[in-house]
Amino acid sequence: MxxxxxxxxxxxxxxxxxxxxxxxxxxxxxxxxxxxxxxxxxxxxxxxxxxxxxxxxxxxxxxxxxxxMPVRLMAEALDGDPEHIGERLVTRYLSLWEHPAHGPRLTAILQAAAATPAAADLVTNLTRVDLLGPLAERLPGDHAETRALLAASQLVGMAMFRYVLKVDPLASLPVGRVAALVAPNVQRYLTGTLSLDELTVSGR
Missing domain, CATH: 1.10.10.60 (Homeodomain-like)
Incomplete structure (x- = not known):
């Protein structure tokens, strides 16, 4: 038939x-x-x-x-010494947002996560399993999971204001300048000295 x-x-x-x-x-x-x-x-x-x-x-x-979602491409930035992981992550993250194919897809994913609880849960679970977990495993010291989450919040917030909301002057800054401004803070979250011992959230 x-x-x-x-x-x-x-x-x-x-x-x-x-x-x-x-x-x-x-x-x-x-x-x-x-x-x-x-x-x-x-x-x-x-x-x-x-x-x-x-x-x-x-x-x-x-x-x-x-x-x-270019999870594999983002995860590749995790390889290497921890002392420069912030720079690698921010540089790769920005390159994906600037990419003509990946950028619009990442925008759609972030908009969906912001607008729809079901979509937010899906994005959160995928990010935790495929990115934050592997990132935390590579970090030395305590509270690795909390550190990874703090770094992710910096990256997502930056992407929201630069690529989705397009708020100037952040939206108009050259990519290299954004990377230079954001990478040190991401590095501090991941490997720097933070007052995390008093937090009640579960860390590693």
């Missing part, structure tokens, strides 16, 4: 096509305005196939983040 017109078989290439359509939709329209039906239409498949692969819109968003 012939397949219905416009429907593709549930093969790995089809899953990839759905993910690419989802990434494009989340990037262009945001999390709230993206629908399973619209993603299916863009990928040329039945909405039931999208649900079969991903289970829900949240599942699709999670997979789209994992498919599009």
């Amino acid at each position: 012939a397949e219905e017109r416009g429907r593709r078989p549930g093969s790995p290439p089809t899953r990839t096509s759905i993910l690419e359509a989802a990434v494009a939709a989340f990037t262009a329209q945001g999390y709230g305005q993206t629908t399973i039906r619209a993603v299916a239409r863009a990928a040329g498949v039945d909405p039931a196939l999208v649900m079969h692969f991903f289970g829900s819109k949240e599942g699709l968003f999670r997979a789209a983040i994992e498919h599009s």
Whole structure:
């Protein structure tokens, strides 16, 4: 029996096509305005196939983040001596935001996390597992998890004001200048002397 017109078989290439359509939709329209039906239409498949692969819109968003978020490229900056890890992280982070393909996707992810609790939970969990955990493992001394979280808050805040809200003068500063200003503070969070012993949060 012939397949219905416009429907593709549930093969790995089809899953990839759905993910690419989802990434494009989340990037262009945001999390709230993206629908399973619209993603299916863009990928040329039945909405039931999208649900079969991903289970829900949240599942699709999670997979789209994992498919599009340059976690591996960011994680590569973790390798090397701890004394210069702040500079490596900030330089790589800014290069990804400035990239013509990665930048818009990161913007969509950050906007979704800020606007939608479900999206925020997905982004938080992915970041903790794939970035903050490995970063904390590479840090010497105590409170490594707290240090990694403080550094991440610096990076996310900088990206929000520079790339999403576009607040000047931060938005207009040259990339190299931003890196020079932010990297020392990230380095201090990661390896410097901090008064963390009195904190009640769990640290390493």
